[in-house]
Amino acid sequence: MIGIVAATAAGRRAAADLAAAWPGRTAVYDGPVAEAVRRAFAECGQLVCFLATGATVRLVAPLLAGKAEDPGVVCVDEARRFAVALLGGHAGGANALAAEVADVLGAQPVVTTATDAAGIPGLDALGLPVEGDVAAVTRAVLDGSPVRLDADRTRPLPALPPCVRADAPAGSPVLRISDRTGGPDRATGGGPDGASDGPPAGGPDGGPDGGAAAPAAVLRPASLVVGVGASRGAPAAEVLALVRAALADAGLSAASVAELSTVDAKADEPGLVEAARTLGVPLTTHPAGVLAAVPVPNPSAAPLAAVGTPSVAEAAALASAPGGELLVPKRLSTSVPGAVPDGRAAMCTAAVARRAVRGRLALVGLGPGARDLLTPRARAELRRASVVVGLDQYVDQVRDLLRPGTRTEESGLGAEEERARTAVRLAREGLAVALVGSGDAGVYAMASPALAEAGEDIDVVGVPGVTAALAAAALLGAPLGHDHVAISLSDLHTPWEVIERRVRAAAESDLVVTFYNPRSRGRDRQLPAALGILAAHRAPGTPVGVARAVSRPGEWHTVTTLADVDVTTVDMTTVVTVGNTATRRVAGRMVTPRGYRWQQ
Template structure:
């Protein structure tokens, strides 16, 4: 379990127990139901949606509540048990601690830890843990089960009383309560060599091999993968024994390297040339040519040795293909990649939607939870506070957009996983375009560093304001539409006027972003006059304010009645086309829609 848990408190009676749990777990945060238990680290209004958001973000959940609440919240989103975070239910008096999900991902051990603190009982029900003291289908970090598909059958036979023969040494297996015998039909083999498992044989590989690689720019991925696989096969070592792929930081963005790592299911870690040069005394094949080109005497051998550590040694010296090199080093113990070199670095450009938890995509929640650091405008960071507790937050004011994006890119360039947060969709009038603009600029023209250019950029789409207001009022975007920002801070007003004229003549439904501000009071009125010259005065206009946040309101007016004073920077304005209609329902609430022409098709058929 890597992430810190969220301890949920739904009633005042549960608060004391929750505080005892959080105090015993560094980094844990207290999440309280706002109208019942105020004043905790994080407040939430809707229990089920909050639980789902935490789960989908990969956050461990300790609910001091009835287990049924957690089950009802998560029933529809439970998927792969190998990926789910721990979820535990704790009775309000602390007497019972029940791991519900993620037993093999830390829930069982967390339950025992909490039960010890509360002097309660950990109701662990996972068969392997209770009877054998080990979950054979979930080996500890640093170990790989080569034939996971056979684990369930072997576990069943062990639980039925069959003995097992151990081949090789693994401390975590030695400590288990396995029925070990010298003669048995079942076998557990521990080896780094290539070995086939089966219905009666489980094969575990200690992940203590470091794979060092180098390649020419643009090396075909298949060439590097083939070279590596042939090298491992010739050395009779299993791919599952490889802990990581290591290389020079100049290759951090090389597609072939990442394709190789994805094929092997391991991370990429990179080193600067100066660190690889420290391995020169241990290199089997130092090269002056390589030194002249990149600043170290060996990339593949140097990276393998640097990753394996001072007690490691080369298992396979450098081997070459036309465009790639590979070397393999063996460490004394299984390797933990997160403490080796640095990662490539990733910038997740995240649109969180208007602000409601259930309007944020699972991908956005997951990327927020995975990030080391979070960058954004303070208001937007507050909207996702439950998902970023304990992370480094970097707030920038409005007007400092370029500084904000540059900072995020450079932090990612140092090997961090950084989340850049925008409201709505980050690619619509937000930070997405600026990310790519800075990556496109030359260094001397205000661009970012070479290290920042080698990062991975991931975009998580969000619900934009125009989609939110449209959904709340009906379907005004049901036919052709466009969006126009009325802010002339970055775009000359003359250009905005041209776009307004074109959109008016084209009879588009128009979504206005940045309609007014404290200093800009004339643009919306001017836009209204341009549109009135091309469409009816009773054209529906929808005003959405504080969408997805407290104080949300959506109302309908007309183009003729629209005034600047009823609009602010938190308002999204949708102006209908000449075909858009506003209809009052029998319940006294309006809806707005723009027909696509289905009625005409029906008339033609008749």
């Protein structure tokens, strides 16, 4: 919940506008301002204060508990000019909230977090737990100093700056990405501010005399699944002691545990539910029949008799980590000193599996060309990617939006299948990939060839974009007000006989038709032929819209008729829309009625 506090009439009006824009997301705190701030600070995850920054600082200062606990706070001035991320930029989400508030109120977001200002992903903003000397490593990244990347495997993270690399010189600060404990950064623990508990031992990262190691931070990927089995009434303390021991003995970090997993029959087992809550992870369950089909190294007759599967812990861990590996075979709680009273049998079992890394492929539509028609979601995906694949001119179009260090894979016209294969291959390597195209990625663009290559081993996200047909229609009027169809006239991949049959079907069905790829220097007969087919079913005065280079420099459009359309004005950057028998010209625009009675 977002708490809103205002002190003046102008502030209260702005607060009301914000609350109205976000129904269900906000709570307006009335009464004396100091008391309202105290209550909102205690009860809400974020605050928007329509107060001066100085006043807000004085009010929240006595309430601060720590970076991980404090809500994000945004200040907005009386004139709604600025939305200032005051507190909790990353941890509290204030930076993102400032942008949202600014969007609603027409203000300018003010973000002073150094990484955000430099376009660099903050280590605490990657969605992964981070430990160690975060401040020192972040400072080195911002300074452009070499930082050694020590990753146990490739993961779909945003691009890191070029100074973060695996071959950085010895003694450089270290950014480690691993679910394992220990290693060259074993002394990088510390309190909530990321400071190290004490001097590390000498070693590869230490000085020439084996002194203090370079600062290090560790990102913990959510890569581990702990499968758990439990007898009825198993205490949560016993479950937790076993889980923690299984992880610690294998040198695995509890911060990388993504879930506890068990059989459906144990979904409500209090000890398992409480253990998952304590660890801060979900408890997922699988039917006994699913677990029984999972090959495991240590099946047992006891769980088969009790819940219908020869394995719970090992099978549940592997079932929640498809394609992964079993790191810790089944262990009994009696193997943990002190976990079980003397003489009592073990009441729980545990096993640990590591998930296979899944790369991420975002299919991003960039719209027709104008920057303001690029959606916020597309922008976010471009910032999230470590590799951007696309036609060279489309990559150039968004190059300034990419994070420093983003790799680009560009190719020219006619290499669509190659780009699709490249994007899928890189995602299979575990990277975060954005495959970009104009308009919408799923409309005559790259989504189709990419999805034809992609299997279930990668995550795929579709990002819709404003298509050429829609952008052109907005210029022409409302030509798509009723049923319509889009047809590409390019016969490079589709035989002309097939295209002709589709145009004829559209003509006979009285559909509004939008032609993509209508005419090029080497292909100029198709558009006249298609218009001729439509002319056999529609009057010569049927409105026709021609829109070229929509939203780009040189944009031009006109509304003419089927009899008068000049095909020589059409090229590959043009969209041609032909109305149906009901389409008419109104004030120079194309309008296709919806068919409402009052329009007849």
